[in-house]
Amino acid sequence: MRKKIVAGNWKMNMNLKEGLGFAASLVKYFNEKPSPGAEVIICTPFIHLAALPELLKNTELKSGAQNCASEASGAFTGEVSAAMIRSTGTQYVIIGHSERRTYYHENNALLNRKTRLALDNDLKVIFCCGEVKEEREAAIHHEVVKRQLEEGLFSLPAGELKNVVIAYEPVWAIGTGLTATPDQAQEMHSYIRSLTEEKYGKDIAAAMTILYGGSCKPSNAAEIFSKPDVDGGLIGGASLKLEDFAAIVEAV
Numbered sequence: 735m736r737k738k739i740v741a742g743n744w745k746m747n748m749n750l751k752e753g754l755g756f757a758a759s760l761v762k763y764f765n766e767k768p769s770p771g772a773e774v775i776i777c778t779p780f781i782h783l784a785a786l787p788e789l790l791k792n793t794e795l796k797s798g799a800q801n802c803a804s805e806a807s808g809a810f811t812g813e814v815s816a817a818m819i820r821s822t823g824t825q826y827v828i829i830g831h832s833e834r835r836t837y838y839h840e841n842n843a844l845l846n847r848k849t850r851l852a853l854d855n856d857l858k859v860i861f862c863c864g865e866v867k868e869e870r871e872a873a874i875h876h877e878v879v880k881r882q883l884e885e886g887l888f889s890l891p892a893g894e895l896k897n898v899v900i901a902y903e904p905v906w907a908i909g910t911g912l913t914a915t916p917d918q919a920q921e922m923h924s925y926i927r928s929l930t931e932e933k934y935g936k937d938i939a940a941a942m943t944i945l946y947g948g949s950c951k952p953s954n955a956a957e958i959f960s961k962p963d964v965d966g967g968l969i970g971g972a973s974l975k976l977e978d979f980a981a982i983v984e985a986v
């Protein structure tokens with residue numbers, strides 16, 4: 735059985751007080767509920783990370799960063815290294831989110847370096863892939879995702895894949911209110927699993943957690959998560975509201 739995961743991606747939202755207050759309300763909510771049977775992660779801005787492990791200790795919630803530097807340390811003004819993130823007790827980092835690829839021009843080679851550094855520093859990686867609208871319309875979405883995985887991820891030795899989660903996020907569905915249909919999600923997830931199998935074999939592919947992301951909300955989560963190759967979600971907008979995030983965790 736592979737691990738189910740719901741990860742919230744707060745993006746650039748919530749100041750220190752708001753974020754820690756919200757995290758405390760999540761702790762209270764989930765502590766009063768039976769175990770969700772899925773791993774629940776909150777990926778917050780850097781400013782929250784140092785305080786979260788203490789706040790989340792004795793709960794099943796985990797914390798994650800949304801990015802890390804592509805260099806180990808040194809004169810890189812404004813950057814935060816994988817080692818620094820790990821030193822806070824944070825367990826996860828998102829790498830290759832489409833907003834990083836688009837607005838900060840992060841390419842597959844750079845993302846491969848970030849992934850390497852994250853794993854070397856004992857962080858688990860949520861590696862994002864997904865095509866833009868024009869690529870889907872041109873029916874090259876499989877090729878695009880294949881290239882992202884081959885160049886960004888598939889240089890890793892097999893033994894490290896257990897510390898990687900793949901998130902398929904069609905860019906046209908992120909923050910737009912447009913969601914991939916459950917069948918579109920399943921089709922791409924199954925393709926990603928088959929690529930993983932070609933490269934690493936059946937067992938690693940079967941154990942790989944593959945998340946769907948892109949306008950996931952309480953009203954569509956259960957149907958998307960019911961697909962056999964969808965193992966949970968990476969949730970943006972809906973992770974900022976307790977009721978919505980809780981309902982999505984419930985759906986998984």
Ligand code: PGA
Binds near residue numbers: 908910968972
């Ligand atoms: P969204 O974002 O749920 O707001 O569409 C998902 C993501 O960007 O991870």
